[in-house]
Amino acid sequence: MIQRIQTVYLILTFLVTGVLMFFIPLWTLNTGKAFYFMQDQVYTILLGLSTMLTIISIISYKKRQNQFVMGRLNIILNLILLGLFVYRSLNLSGETVNAVSEKGIGMFLPIVAIVLLVLANKAIKKDEDLVKSVDRLR
DSSP: OTTSHHHHHHHHHHIIIIIIHHHSOSEEETTSOEEOGGGSHHHHHHHHHHHHHHHHHHHTTTOHHHHHHHHHHHHHHHHHHHHHHHHHHHHTTTTSTTOEEEEOGGGGHHHHHHHHHHHHHHHHHHHHHHHHHHHHHO
């Protein structure tokens, strides 16, 4: 399981979505307080789903096709999450008292997760093609 490169990519994705998001703020509000993902229920649900999909993908290492599909779903979830982050930071800047004054590095962590998921999916596809080519030889 751990000897496959896609598992390493998936573990790194888990660290980005499941661990780093607790410590890195998404942005800083006008009041000077850091805004973490836990302060908004939608972000918490989407990041929880993304983390769960990553863990399930790591566990189901024998079912490469399911792992590939879960990786695609996880990419879509992270794209939605990134879109929500960008919408919140750009459109709601001047409308409320708690407007975004400074964007944090946590806002761009879904991009890192998407890149890692794409690399994992490439490795899964390569592994699947290798197994199919060996099956043809038998």
